[in-house]
Amino acid sequence: MDFKLSEREELLRKSAREFAESEITPKIDAMEETGDFALDLLKPMAKLGITGIMAPREYEGVGLGYMARTIVLEEMARICAAVSMGMQVHHMAIAALNDFGTEAQKKKYLPPLARGETMGCVAITEPSGGSDILGLQSTAALKGDTWILNGRKCFITNSHTSDFWLVLARTGEGPKGLTAFMVDKDAPGAKTGRVEHKFGLRGSNTGELVFDNCEIPRESIMGQEGGGLGVALKTVSESGRTGMAAVALGILQACYEEAAKFANERVLYGKPISFLQAISFAVAEIYTELDICRLLCYRASWMKDQNMRFDTESAMAKSYTCDAAANCAKKAIEIHGAYGIMQEYKVQRLLRDAMVTISAGGTGQIGKVVIGRAALAPFQKKG
C-alpha cells in the first residue's frame, strides 16, 4: 500500500493551489454578491489543464484520471467551493461523454469543454424529486428523424453557463424507459428558466431548463435508447459523488486552516486560546476528520483509476465528507466566537457552502442507501 502522491500529482496540487490563491481569490466577493460564476476563470483554467483534465488527449484534453481531478477540485474548493462545484459538474459531463458519447458527440462537445469555451452540464433532477430518478416526468418522443422533448429540469448546475446539456428524459415505461440526450441550448423549443439564489456555493450557477416541444436530431441520443438510467447512475455515482466529495474536502481543509490560525492568534487571559484544551481538542477533531475524509476521497478516486468497482466507496466518500465539512465548519465558527458569524471571516462561508454539498449530487441519505445495501449484503439470508 502506498499513501504517497506521485511527483506529478504534487506538482499538480502546487499549480492548482497557486492558481486558486492568486486568480480565484480576487473573484470571490463578486461571486458571493451576484451569485454568478466568474466565467473569465475558464480560460486560465483551460491553460492549466483543469477544464480538460479528464478529457482524452485526442479531444484536446489532458487525459488524466480521477485522482488528479480530486486534487485540483480540492485545491480550488479550499479557496472557493463554488468555483470547484462548477468545475466538478463540468467534469461530470466530460466523464459521461467519455463513457457513453458517440464518436461524433465526443468530437463536437469535448474540445470546447476542454478549451474552457463553455461549461459541462448534467440535467437529471426535476421538480418531481431528485432522489426518485424513475419518477422523472420529462418525455422524448421520436417523430420522423427528430426527438420532441418536453419537460422541466431544476437545480441544474451550469444550466445558464453551458452551451449544451446532457438531459435525461422518459422514452418508454419503467427503468428501461429512460434515455439520455445531448441538447444544444439553441435547439428550437429549448430555453433556460429561473436562476436559483442559494445561501451557499453562491458563485456556482444553478437553474432551470425548460423544454417545450424542443426538437433535437435523432443522433442526439447518448448511449442506447432506454439506457438513460445506466448513464445517470454511472455518472452520478462515479464522477458526481467523487467530485462533490472533493469539493467538500477542500472546504474541510479550509475549516482546519481557519480554525488553527484563529486559535493561535486570538489571545485571551494573556495567551492564545489554543492553550485551552477545549479549543485544541476541537482543532484536533477537525484535523482528524480532514484526514479520514482525505483517505476516503483519495481511495475512491484511486479505485476508479485502477478500473475497480467503487460505487460503495464513492458513496462513503461523498456522504461522510459532506457531513464532516458541515460539522467542522460549525466547530470552526464556534472557535471564532462572535467573529465566526461576521461576513469578513471566511468560516461563515465555509458553513454555508458545506451545507449545500449535502444535497447536491445526490443527498447524504441516498448515499447511505447505497452504503447500507453493501454493508448488509454479506449477512442477508438467501432465498
Ligand SMILES: Cc1cc2nc3c(=O)[nH]c(=O)nc-3n(C[C@H](O)[C@H](O)[C@H](O)COP(=O)(O)OP(=O)(O)OC[C@H]3O[C@@H](n4cnc5c(N)ncnc54)[C@H](O)[C@@H]3O)c2cc1C
Ligand atoms: C447546489 C445544487 C446543485 C445541483 N446540481 C444538480 C445538477 O447539476 N444536475 C442535477 O440533475 N441535479 C442537481 N441538483 C439536484 C440534486 O441532485 C437534488 O437536490 C437531489 O438529488 C435531491 O433531490 P430533491 O432536492 O428533489 O430532494 P428529494 O428527492 O425530494 O428528497 C427530499 C428528502 O428525502 C430524502 N429521501 C429521498 N429518498 C430517500 C430514500 N430512499 N431514503 C432516505 N431518504 C430519502 C432526501 O435525502 C431528502 O432529505 C443540485 C442540487 C443542489 C442543491
